Amino acid sequence: MKEVSLSLIGFGNVGKGVAEVILNKNQYFKEKYGLDIKVVSITDSTATIWDPEGIDLKEALEIKRSFGSLKFWGSEYDIYDLKPPDVVEEVESDVIVDVTNDKNAADWHLKALNNGKAVVTSNKPPVVFRYRELLETAYKKNVPYLFEATVMAGTPIISLLRNALFADSVERIWGVLNGTTTFILNCMEEGMSFEEALKKAQELGIAERDPSNDIGGIDAGYKGVILHNIAFHPFDFKKASIEGIERISEKEIQENIKKGTVTRLVTLVENGKVEVRPIKLPTNHPLAVKGTSNVALIESDLLGELVIKGAGAGVKETASGVVSDIIRASLETKHL
Amino acid sequence: MKEVSLSLIGFGNVGKGVAEVILNKNQYFKEKYGLDIKVVSITDSTATIWDPEGIDLKEALEIKRSFGSLKFWGSEYDIYDLKPPDVVEEVESDVIVDVTNDKNAADWHLKALNNGKAVVTSNKPPVVFRYRELLETAYKKNVPYLFEATVMAGTPIISLLRNALFADSVERIWGVLNGTTTFILNCMEEGMSFEEALKKAQELGIAERDPSNDIGGIDAGYKGVILHNIAFHPFDFKKASIEGIERISEKEIQENIKKGTVTRLVTLVENGKVEVRPIKLPTNHPLAVKGTSNVALIESDLLGELVIKGAGAGVKETASGVVSDIIRASLETKHL
Missing domain, CATH: 3.40.50.720 (NAD(P)-binding Rossmann-like Domain)
Structure with a gap:
């Protein structure tokens, strides 16, 4: 022992x-x-x-x-x-x-x-x-x-990048890495306003009292930089391009639904680039997760596309x- | 060096x-x-x-x-x-x-x-x-x-089970682990008969000349036993319960489509159990993959559900x- x-x-x-x-x-x-x-x-x-x-x-x-x-x-x-x-x-x-x-x-x-x-x-x-x-x-x-x-x-995206896929060269990672914003967007898809949705998230302990890090995309940006650090080389957070979900209107979300799309806060990581922005996705797209689930889609030279999806929050x-x-x-x- | x-x-x-x-x-x-x-x-x-x-x-x-x-x-x-x-x-x-x-x-x-x-x-x-x-x-x-x-x-399901998730106790693994059968089922969803679909798979080099290992579920059973060996303990292949896709009719597949479901050859692995059988799934279910993609859904005590999806074949x-x-x-x- x-x-x-x-x-x-x-x-x-x-x-x-x-x-x-x-x-x-x-x-x-x-x-x-x-x-x-x-x-x-x-x-x-x-x-x-x-x-x-x-x-x-x-x-x-x-x-x-x-x-x-x-x-x-x-x-x-x-x-x-x-x-x-x-x-x-x-x-x-x-x-x-x-x-x-x-x-x-x-x-x-x-x-x-x-x-x-x-x-x-x-x-x-x-x-x-x-x-x-x-x-x-x-x-x-x-x-x-x-x-x-x-x-x-605990979803082992980091283990996967550090301790597996040794033969592949990672080209790009797409992720939905912030569960709080997905939760808020889900509530808006069900008809709530942004403010109602945020309030509900705060009541459930999903959003913090000061929610700006989540909503403004900072948290998703942090995570993108960490993935960049592992998959490529150390990245300067100041150079990340970050847009949050504050400017998404209820009208936009409702129009989405009619078209069979949903908006998610997506983090894109490429060599030398970290970008966070809301993206419209078909509802059956691998990145169109629900609730506090997170997902990452890794593109690499040999394997092509690899998707890993699992819990993104919770004690x-x-x-x-x-x-x-x-x-x-x-x-x-x-x-x- | x-x-x-x-x-x-x-x-x-x-x-x-x-x-x-x-x-x-x-x-x-x-x-x-x-x-x-x-x-x-x-x-x-x-x-x-x-x-x-x-x-x-x-x-x-x-x-x-x-x-x-x-x-x-x-x-x-x-x-x-x-x-x-x-x-x-x-x-x-x-x-x-x-x-x-x-x-x-x-x-x-x-x-x-x-x-x-x-x-x-x-x-x-x-x-x-x-x-x-x-x-x-x-x-x-x-x-x-x-x-x-x-x-x-190369989709790192084995690395994931052997070199990650160290704190979790795996309870169950669901997988679609044989791309040849998924390919044949996809062709049947598009209107081909089983025989036509098999012939196409053979022409494309996806199915072997003797396709019985794939179609009969043996290959999926082998893979289930390997996952059982890692996640639990060595399992006797003779005790695996295996049913292939030979008995699925075109009629059944067409009825599926009307109901918004698809059939996939699913491998279920639990402690002391390996089972392969065709299962009807909603088209948006994580196991409802297409083409030669494979997918595994791992259920464990702390993380809940983890999905890993990627290539299941190819040179x-x-x-x-x-x-x-x-x-x-x-x-x-x-x-x-």
Whole structure:
């Protein structure tokens, strides 16, 4: 049995989801991979709890559910005032798991890699803005830097581009990578106005209180840049051409329906180009997904067209990608 | 630069396709992976040509095209009467590539693995009937045994199940995995009789002269067993429940169309179960593919439904899977 110790940084919805998967599937991972995954620290915005012997995840989830933050945890565990950069330096662990929204996380990702720790992240900005530095450092230090959950939640588009299709040259990727906009467009297809649709998405927790990143195409652009970074070379986000769905009228959507088309926010990635814009598609087009499903269509020289479609959001679905990366990191890292 | 030497066994359509990809993309593979792939022997049904310095693939392809078999090759290369089991013993190479239809190939796959050679195959029977033995030997000898092209050509369903989705427990796989039957059903949807459709498929080289393996569902059953072997555990092909498309009448197909449905030969894989049978599907169902496209729908505990759709046949498309495996084997093998 190989023991792997994690520092879980971020204990919101995704962090709790990751803890739940590790808790519920621990025995499965032991049997299938010979891996014993142990969480030695958890950090939320208020505090870090830390136990080198491994934290009781069931209890941690209950405390978080009951009290909202880790600083109220009494009894057994010591509570530390460690921020992510401190955790990366001071806590002894094999894998750093970043499920925060910290825009400056690349700094402590680098610190972790330089300390010989694997990094697994669902946090997009580091992978968008600091890709070259992070990957070069990971390569130099011979530790994994993994980010499956940054695009299409756990749907393995990143594994597919990094760990399969080795013989093909990718020419182009088309994707519908933002579920929130698809959800809003679906509601409008059913007759709601843009404002009603957005409100419904917010009520269901699909859109954030400030929805501008989703609606304005920034999130889809981030994801396009990440795919470009992998399939081609590091791309400067400032050079992405981005148009959101704000200017789509209810009238337009209704006219679409009469013509048998739907509008989707499509991300196009080619060598040297990332473009996000609403595109009209026939309803039976592979990109014409519904709900929070995401889809990517990869064009390459030998295979032609390859379509991968699956969950693009959701707690369990995102945890799937994060935990898959944790297992990959554990299996790949020789010195654990 | 890492040098990798191959023995290519089988020089029919797929073998020639593999040689062409290695020839045309050699520089790309050098730049992208630091790999210099060198074919040191090629075996067809008549002879083996062998050159430890690497065979000129352009010339080999021309000879094969002009004369039909390798034994007519004059000049530079020595021609040997080596059969696959001899090649595996006598030719010094890092990777054995089996693109034959040899039903007894598992014997020489095992020999190759025991000699510390990686094996890459597009040949199904070994992976269907001798999976446990082959995988155990590969594991013991610490060499890769790879078979991406046995299911869905180069569409990376096997990579996806073996090298991604590590956190998910697969519950069920639905697939349309035989392009020949889909092609025939498509022709029937357009008004042809079964016999006319089969004849057209044979003329286009999509169906073989003896089409019983495709039409009777055996090929789809082989592929289902391979997926079961990976996703669950080795499955006894004799226990697969198989029904082909022979009994589908033109009348039935025409009635389908009126109801907005199509019939496809569907493979269902669950733990302990492999089933092949024609199923009626709504035309917008993810499994309702056309032409020689293949599709698989994977149901798992965390991700829910994942669909992967792409080429299921074709020379370039199959070579994509074989060469991807060659590169994977080269990258994974430490002692090369």
